[in-house]
Amino acid sequence: MNASLENGGPLYKGTGDRVSDTPYEDRTWPAGPPWRTFAAPPTMPQPPDDEEADRRLGRPGAPRRPRREEVRLVNAALLLRRPLLVTGRPGVGKSGLAYRIARELRLGRVLHWAVTSRTTLASGLFEYDAIGRAQALQSPGEVPSGTADFVQLGPLGTGLLPYRLPRVLLIDEIDKCDIDLPNDLLTLFEDGYYEIPPLIRAKSQEPTAVVHTDDPGGKAEVREGVVRCHAFPVIVLTSNGEREFPEAFMRRCLRLDMPDPDAAALGELVAAHFGDTLGARQEKLVRDFLRRSDRVGALAADQLLNAAHLVTSGQYLPSATGDDADEWTDLLEAIWHPLGGEEAAPA
Numbered sequence: 332m333n334a335s336l337e338n339g340g341p342l343y344k345g346t347g348d349r350v351s352d353t354p355y356e357d358r359t360w361p362a363g364p365p366w367r368t369f370a371a372p373p374t375m376p377q378p379p380d381d382e383e384a385d386r387r388l389g390r391p392g393a394p395r396r397p398r399r400e401e402v403r404l405v406n407a408a409l410l411l412r413r414p415l416l417v418t419g420r421p422g423v424g425k426s427g428l429a430y431r432i433a434r435e436l437r438l439g440r441v442l443h444w445a446v447t448s449r450t451t452l453a454s455g456l457f458e459y460d461a462i463g464r465a466q467a468l469q470s471p472g473e474v475p476s477g478t479a480d481f482v483q484l485g486p487l488g489t490g491l492l493p494y495r496l497p498r499v500l501l502i503d504e505i506d507k508c509d510i511d512l513p514n515d516l517l518t519l520f521e522d523g524y525y526e527i528p529p530l531i532r533a534k535s536q537e538p539t540a541v542v543h544t545d546d547p548g549g550k551a552e553v554r555e556g557v558v559r560c561h562a563f564p565v566i567v568l569t570s571n572g573e574r575e576f577p578e579a580f581m582r583r584c585l586r587l588d589m590p591d592p593d594a595a596a597l598g599e600l601v602a603a604h605f606g607d608t609l610g611a612r613q614e615k616l617v618r619d620f621l622r623r624s625d626r627v628g629a630l631a632a633d634q635l636l637n638a639a640h641l642v643t644s645g646q647y648l649p650s651a652t653g654d655d656a657d658e659w660t661d662l663l664e665a666i667w668h669p670l671g672g673e674e675a676a677p678a
Contacts, residue, residue: 341406342361342406342436343405344435345395345402345431346396346397347388347392347393347431347603348392349434349435349436350435350436355377355495355496356377356495358495358496360495360562361409361410363410363412364412367411367412369559369562370559371493371524371559373493373494373495373561374493374552375494377439378438378439378546379439379440379546379547379549383440383441384433384434385434387426387427387430388427388431388434388603389600389602389603389604389605390603393603394599394602395599395603396596400588401428401587401589404585404587405587408565409565412563413583414585415428415567415568415585416505416584417567417569417570417587418570418588419571419588419591420572420629421571421670422631422632422634423591423592424600424632425570426569428587429441429499429500429565429567433565438497438498439498442486442487442489442490442499442500442564443486443503444485444500444502444503445503446503446504446505446512447508448508450512451509451512452516455485455486455488456484456525456527457483457484457542458482459483459527461481464480467480477533477536477537477540478529478532478537478540479530479537479541479553481529482529482530484544484558486500487500487502488525488558489546489549490564490566491519491524491558491559492544492551493560493561494561494562495562496562497562497563497564497565498564499567500565500567502566502567504569504571505568505570505576506570506572506574507573513576513577513580514577514579520583521583523559523563524558524559524560526556527542527553527556528556530553530555531557532556534555534556539553540552540553540554540556541553568584591629592632594617594618597620597621597632598613598614600636601616601617601635601636601639604639605639605640605643608643609642609643616635616638616639619663620634620638620667623664623667624667627668627669630667630669634667634668638667
């Protein structure tokens with residue numbers, strides 16, 4: 332199977348199984364709506380890959396049973412070329428969805444844009460080192476560098492480059508953003524292009540500029556100062572549900588609510604990272620984690636992974652008795668501390 336819908340089946344399955352390793356230039360992608368089709372010819376080479384997905388998700392191909400809603404909404408977002416707003420409390424694996432999509436569909440390295448209250452649209456698109464450019468022009472005896480040498484595309488700007496297949500862009504914790512950012516993104520999401528003013532001003536001298544991208548060592552050609560996409564990126568926005576977004580912004584997104592993982596999902600997560608090294612201890616560890624989570628308030632899944640690593644390290648004996656058992660219990664309470672800072676009162 333190549334990267335296209337086959338017999339009406341889903342492109343994204345969420346099982347962890349990758350599509351077949353068809354050469355990048357031969358892979359196809361399902362057509363989107365006419366109003367979400369972008370005309371720029373594909374000029375970018377295959378994007379790089381890295382080990383970040385394996386680090387976050389565990390070993391490739393580990394068995395996983397995804398929720399139907401996840402599969403349904405991810406595939407709808409892929410077909411409609413719309414951003415996917417993933418909501419849920421911290422630690423339930425929202426950002427991991429972007430890495431799972433990229434790894435399963437072989438879309439290369441995930442572009443990660445971490446949002447804060449100081450984040451602006453421009454910072455996600457590109458940065459221009461005007462001071463460095465001025466200093467280079469004043470340096471005696473050096474051949475002046477072009478304007479493009481001082482342009483660095485951000486993760487959002489890189490994602491809109493004309494790749495044959497869409498890049499995966501993770502916009503993390505969008506609810507921390509400045510009040511204007513969601514509205515600033517609307518036109519960009521609709522039009523699929525942006526301008527780089529320093530390159531537009533220099534286009535008579537540099538009609539084709541080679542700029543730095545967000546990928547390590549990456550470069551891209553920009554013609555006449557305008558970046559136009561070919562395949563609209565797969566955008567995953569994560570939110571902890573701390574704020575409401577404008578109606579116009581929500582209209583352009585599909586929303587996926589991610590619940591707390593149950594015992595089966597936690598077991599799959601542990602197995603993806605540790606295989607069968609825990610053996611029978613895995614079920615007890617997951618059960619103890621859920622019991623602790625019920626008592627102190629919802630915990631994050633990576634807190635469970637921390638405990639699993641301690642078990643597999645051989646430095647602790649969870650099955651010990653006496654003082655050793657007390658030490659293990661005390662250690663678990665320290666690792667599985669309440670995320671709010673205070674332990675919930677017993678019911």
